[in-house]
Amino acid sequence: MASTKTSVTFLDGCVVEKDTYLFSCRLDSQPIDEYDLGIIEWYVQGKWIYQKRDWQVSSVCVMRPTPAEARRASIALEEGSGIVGLYWPGAKATDDEVLPGAEDGHGIASLTDVKQIGTALYVCGYGGKVFRRSSGKWAILDQGLKALDLGDYMKQGLPIKQALAAARNTQRNMKAIDGLSEQEIYCVGRAGLIFRFDGATWIEVESPTNANLHCVHCAADGWTYAAGEPGVLLRGNDKGFQALQTGVNDDFYALTSFNGMVYVGGLKGLYRLEADGLHAVDTKQGSFSCVALDSADGQLLVVAERWLLVFDGVDWKRIDDPDNV
Numbered sequence: 001m002a003s004t005k006t007s008v009t010f011l012d013g014c015v016v017e018k019d020t021y022l023f024s025c026r027l028d029s030q031p032i033d034e035y036d037l038g039i040i041e042w043y044v045q046g047k048w049i050y051q052k053r054d055w056q057v058s059s060v061c062v063m064r065p066t067p068a069e070a071r072r073a074s075i076a077l078e079e080g081s082g083i084v085g086l087y088w089p090g091a092k093a094t095d096d097e098v099l100p101g102a103e104d105g106h107g108i109a110s111l112t113d114v115k116q117i118g119t120a121l122y123v124c125g126y127g128g129k130v131f132r133r134s135s136g137k138w139a140i141l142d143q144g145l146k147a148l149d150l151g152d153y154m155k156q157g158l159p160i161k162q163a164l165a166a167a168r169n170t171q172r173n174m175k176a177i178d179g180l181s182e183q184e185i186y187c188v189g190r191a192g193l194i195f196r197f198d199g200a201t202w203i204e205v206e207s208p209t210n211a212n213l214h215c216v217h218c219a220a221d222g223w224t225y226a227a228g229e230p231g232v233l234l235r236g237n238d239k240g241f242q243a244l245q246t247g248v249n250d251d252f253y254a255l256t257s258f259n260g261m262v263y264v265g266g267l268k269g270l271y272r273l274e275a276d277g278l279h280a281v282d283t284k285q286g287s288f289s290c291v292a293l294d295s296a297d298g299q300l301l302v303v304a305e306r307w308l309l310v311f312d313g314v315d316w317k318r319i320d321d322p323d324n325v
Contacts, residue, residue, distance in 0.1 A: 013303035015296035024057035066119040082108035117179035128172035145202035188213040217255035227252035246278040256293040258300040265290030
């Protein structure tokens with residue numbers, strides 16, 4: 001399929017390899033409350049290819065070859081179905097894998113991020129949900145992170161009104177996940193939540209903010225960065241996190257590293273973290289909403305809502321979806 005035949009809004013994106021990128025999209029023609037349709041697109045060396053899915057895709061990534069699986073795969077996380085799609089190069093059909101608890105069409109609501117860390121895939125979501133795919137099998141990985149729900153409090157003997165109130169106060173709604181290794185993984189979310197996985201259990205890390213955190217990035221310099229709203233940028237490790245002074249009035253939704261520098265994407269554009277603070281990057285596009293960042297194979301990918309930018313360290317290249325022109 002060469003064209004979606006209708007305009008789209010990008011939701012996420014990643015680098016597959018040089019001049020090849022993967023995106024999740026939402027059709028502009030969809031009603032605002034409709035989620036039972038998703039679009040993923042590939043840009044492959046100048047050509048656009050798309051695939052429909054039965055649910056909106058909240059996050060995409062690439063699963064690089066591992067000792068257990070020698071092939072690369074494009075990964076699509078459906079937001080509410082509990083299904084993860086694996087697209088293998090050259091395969092005629094998609095391998096759809098069902099997360100534990102989503103069997104028989106039960107679904108899993110509010111899954112937010114998928115990422116390869118080490119040799120495994122990790123998924124996080126609202127309610128303290130975390131899953132890990134290792135050696136082709138998915139397992140629940142919420143030890144120490146899962147929030148108590150209504151049923152848990154009612155089992156403790158609380159009346160339903162008190163149980164509802166208690167459950168609302170303990171919800172751990174996680175937005176993003178990343179790791180330095182499979183023994184040091186960080187998950188961030190609403191109300192400034194930061195949790196660290198040490199290979200055995202999740203432990204809450206002291207956070208200097210109660211603002212919503214939308215993204216997390218474990219950089220090669222050994223630091224973990226988290227960002228959110230309004231203009232919150234954190235840096236830390238298992239000992240704790242500190243807020244960096246940004247001086248930027250923006251909400252941040254994306255983080256990555258490129259050529260040894262940390263980049264931050266916000267509703268007003270792209271920023272780079274330098275020794276004296278956060279600086280706006282002149283991409284020659286004016287103000288734009290950055291929804292995703294990724295880097296690989298000598299390229300920085302910047303995903304806006306309607307188009308994308310690629311930076312090779314010297315020049316910026318804008319690429320337009322033909323359906324959005």
